[in-house]
Amino acid sequence: MNKTIIINIHGIVFHIEEDAYEVLKTYMTAVKRHFAYSPDSEEIVTDIENRLAEMFSERLEQDHKQVIILSDVMFVTDRMGNVNDFNIDDDQPVRLMDSTYKAEKKLFRDTEDRVISGVSAGIGHYFGIEPKWIRLLAIITLFMGIGIPIYIVLWLVIPKAVTRTDKMAMKGEPINIQNFKKNFDEEIDGLKTGLKNAHREAKPAIDQLGKFIGNAGMIIVKIIGALIIFSGVMGLFALIIGLIVFLGYWNSNELNAFPFNIVNPAYKSILTLSAFVLIFIPLAALVVFAIKVIFARVEISKTVYFGMLILWLGGLGIGIYHVSKVGSEFNEEARFTITSSIKPSGVFFLKMNPSQYLTKEDSLDYNINPNDFKGRIIINSRRGNFNLPRNVSLKIVKADVLIPVLIQEYSAKGPDFETALANARQAKYRFIQTDSLILLDGNTYVKNGELWRDQRVHLTLKIPENTKVYIEGTLNRYLEDYSLWECQPENAKPDFLSEWIMTSNGLKCKNDSLYNKNRDIAEPTDNY
Template sequence: MNKTIIININGIVFHIEEDAYEVLRSYMTEVKRHFAFSSDNDEIVMDIENRLAEMFTERLAEQNKQVIVLQDVTDITARMGNTNDFDIDSDETEFSAIPKASRTLYRDMDDRMVGGVCSGLGHYFNIEAKYVRLITVLATIFWGTGLIVYLILWIVIPWAKTRTEKMAMKGEAINLQGFKRNFDEEVDALRQNISDAGTRMKPGFNAAEDFLRDAGEHTGSFITKFLSIIFKLIGAFVIFVCCSLLFASLLGLLFVMGFINGNEMDGFPFNVINPEYQSPIYFSAALLIVIPLIALILFALKVLFNRKITGRTTSFALLIIWLTGLGMAVYYGAKVGAEFKTEANFEQQSLIKSYPVFYLKLNEARFLSKGDSVDYNITFNGRRGRVKMGADLGEIDFYVQKSDDSLTVLVKDFSARGRDFQSALTNAQQSTYTFVQADSIITLDKYLSFPPKQAFRDQDVNVTLRVPVGTHLIIDGDLNNIFHDVNLRDCLPEDSDWNTPSEWIMTETGLKCADEALFKKNTEPK
């Protein structure tokens, strides 16, 4: 009983006896050693292994057995040849001594016009492929059968994929010498094709080089001109935009300086600036805006006309002017910022006649008083009336709290900022907030006001209405914007108008909705 070994050759598993395996392993070792220094030796060895796998498969099928024995290895390696067969002085003698094998019909995909059928037939019948192609064309022209036969053979005949199939197609002996010669022929043919291709392509390369050089020069010239036009268009657009901004800045400067409109600007942030600082701050702001616009216009003109517009002296002068404006802006900006350093408060209390029910309303209009009319030099030409002022001059925070006794009191807590405590307190004292009581109706102003000449110093007022426990309050929805601690809409039915009055009651724990069930329904999580 002999020991059997399982081997894998080219992905095919074979069972082989141990002595036969040793002979096959020695054979493949000699083959690999022989081709070790050949170019692409791995490809040659792989082709030899493929051929051995094919021959072992055929041998096992012919003898209807499953195990490769020593005799099989001896016979097949003898057919493949030995590496000693290469020890011949002349390559020509070596190749001439190689016997020819029978040819197998394949399509030659390496020498094809369409499908490789004619070149395959040429190899099979040992004639040149051009004659087979000529016969096919003539048969197609005169008898009409050449094309049909060609298509049928194209479908039926397989194409030579592996090196073994290509050698069988050409009738070459499928052994070591055959593999070596076939591989050398392919390498020589590849080198010759590369050489011929280089010779044929050299004039084409020269022509292509000339063409690319000319195309590059013309393309570069076109791109340069195109970019020049784009830059000029951008420069013209920049000049137009900067001139527009420059004109608008000058008009703005004239406006705020009072040359066009003599009225003082009392909107934020202009009302923050002290009257004595307004002219230098506006002037410095104009310099900070105008000088860069002028510099940008000069640069755009330089790009547009490709010439120097200004000298070093002009550029230096513009820089000095701009730095001067920056210094003025920093200096006066710091002085204005210092006006917000300290905060001060003062409180005013007004006793209000008590009622079991109060109606709180909001006066959204701001009317100028008689003193305001004098300050603003406003006359009515003999007609009686008031001038309404719509600007929001200060922040109002309104609270309703429980009174410690049976009195109803309205407390106004004014606050403002200043350079020091005294100036902050003066600014707070100059603030005014008014309300009007008509029986049980209390109308609250929406605005905090202060003298027209007074600069904004973060003035605001906290207005607190303190009522006894049990007092009912009917509060207009307009007050919700300044009302704190409660949301008036929590005491209103759904889909109510925003100004719908709501009813509240003062309790020991604070202001509560008169309809507690409605309040819970509106405030419970949804």
């Protein structure tokens, strides 16, 4: 009795007798050696092993046995063919396989010759009919109303030819080593031919696409260039008109407000011209470049470009010099204080003064007759000094005495301390007290024509302990160390009066519950 060995062929376990295993091993060694130098030897050998496993399974099932014997190996290898059957010499004919070994044709979907899913091509292979006639029949049944459901059923039922064995069985070719090699060589040749054809067919298309993109690109470039020229010319024209108008208004009262009142009168015209050159030259150069791109024959001399560059650098240098001169006006800072007594009261109401402070110059500017204007005020004006940056701050602290006071600390800057102090002394600030109501202005004031040198006023309101203070919400942006929203309901109006009280530890919200509720949302800016 021969010894039995367990082997694995393409994932399937078989029991095989020892002598049969030796013959099979010799056969597979010869196959692997023969295809060792093929472009894809591993794939060919895998397909052969797969077919051997199928044939052994069929043989065992047919004979109702579980062990492969020598006769089974001889039958299968003879049917698959031997590597000696290959034509080594091209002049020597290849031995044809016996017709009794022709494979049984099977129905598969041919996905390599498909229009939709390969059903028609697969049926054509099975019945030996060209696929075009099957497709014609399918179209006829489609108009009859039964083609779609039949096609879908066939699509689901007929398997797809995936492996090389499936493709040979679909065409009725003998499934042997020769045809495995033949099919593989045909695939490689077809791939090479397809790549060559694709390259040959794609080259004219690529050339045409390149020409189209190039022409379209030129059209787009010219359209963009035309837009640049039009916009640039309009911009240059607007700059010239703006320069003329600006120089005409520069020394008038219309441009004495912030930020124009930062610049010294002696530097106004030169800085205006410098800014004009810095904007005008690059815009003009862009227009010239666009003209050269669109009209290729137009030659622009290098002298023009160099001239533009020199003008621009000159404007930049002059601008930097005079800006630094203006900046030197802010070198030193000076301060002085004025202490004003406040009429004592157990309760104070702090509000923003809505009226504009009118100087003698304002009366002349507005053509105001003091007799006709008596008792009238301008409310919420945004002219003149109201355009200045926020230059007022307010701090409320506990007074050391029983009499409340308001300390006004004025500050300003200048090229030296004496000039800075003079600038600070020119600043004006107004507050009005009527009984317990204190109205605070939102800005400091300087005379018309005076230069802005960061004039500020820092207010310190000192009130005795246990004094109540109702503060209007509009003052929140001026307060230091406190935030009014911590002591007011959500969505409160700007003129809402929040109630505070001066304690030994400083100002505290009178409504403790509301204060604690808001404190949970955000920590206060000071510790009480």
